[in-house]
Amino acid sequence: MKATYLEAAVGQYLLAHTTGPDDVLEALAMETRELMGDRAIMQIAPDQGRFLTMIAQLTRARNAVEVGTFTGYSAICIARGLTARGKLNCFDISEEWTSVARRYWEKAGVAGRIDLRIGDAAERLHDLPTFPAVDLAFIDADKENYGVYYEIIMSYLTPGGLILVDNTLWHGKVAHPQEHDETTTAMRAFNDMVAADPRVTSIMLPIADGLTMIRKH
Numbered sequence: 001m002k003a004t005y006l007e008a009a010v011g012q013y014l015l016a017h018t019t020g021p022d023d024v025l026e027a028l029a030m031e032t033r034e035l036m037g038d039r040a041i042m043q044i045a046p047d048q049g050r051f052l053t054m055i056a057q058l059t060r061a062r063n064a065v066e067v068g069t070f071t072g073y074s075a076i077c078i079a080r081g082l083t084a085r086g087k088l089n090c091f092d093i094s095e096e097w098t099s100v101a102r103r104y105w106e107k108a109g110v111a112g113r114i115d116l117r118i119g120d121a122a123e124r125l126h127d128l129p130t131f132p133a134v135d136l137a138f139i140d141a142d143k144e145n146y147g148v149y150y151e152i153i154m155s156y157l158t159p160g161g162l163i164l165v166d167n168t169l170w171h172g173k174v175a176h177p178q179e180h181d182e183t184t185t186a187m188r189a190f191n192d193m194v195a196a197d198p199r200v201t202s203i204m205l206p207i208a209d210g211l212t213m214i215r216k217h
């Protein structure tokens, strides 16, 4: 369970009362555990996946961006929620991990709506076309660079567009000033920056490891 700040029974209850993943996502989660071992923890949780699809549907998103794709679970969830001719541009540094993603995108029937760019997202995000504007983004990569990705995506984001950011509670450590490790400090700085950003309205949701939803004015 990713919501480590919740009592385990409450976390299990919450998952049991959320529409679960389909067979393709279940198989992807299983293969990711088999291939990646401990690294499989990087995959988003099933309730987050459900949330991403719903948000894409509710916002009628057409042009989405994902930073941090890994084996492709969140990308499937976003792509499934896009409008009929919607596109998702994914960014990741790993050919190896995203080769699994490509296989599962085919199985999920969403390969045709996803473009994957391999390389450092801080550089590759600048390759995005300026039209159509981005209306939905998901940031789930190296935490120390969240601020960089946020600023680049903001420059492509349409007014009213949404950025969703994963791991913003960072196991609850951001709320404890005695925690000073590099990632906690980076995540705290990112959260403070978003909360003070006059360009946006934001809400931090206790879903999985913390998911912040940010709407550009």
Ligand SMILES: C[S@@+](CC[C@H](N)C(=O)[O-])C[C@H]1O[C@@H](n2cnc3c(N)ncnc32)[C@H](O)[C@@H]1O
Binding pocket: 042, 043, 044, 067, 068, 069, 070, 071, 072, 073, 074, 075, 091, 092, 093, 094, 097, 119, 120, 121, 122, 140, 141, 142, 145
């Ligand atoms: C937490 S995982 C993403 C999990 C994914 N969203 C899912 O649903 O399975 C983080 C990913 O960010 C990628 N990453 C790390 N640093 C990066 C960078 N500088 N640019 C692009 N991707 C990066 C890693 O290769 C890894 O696949």
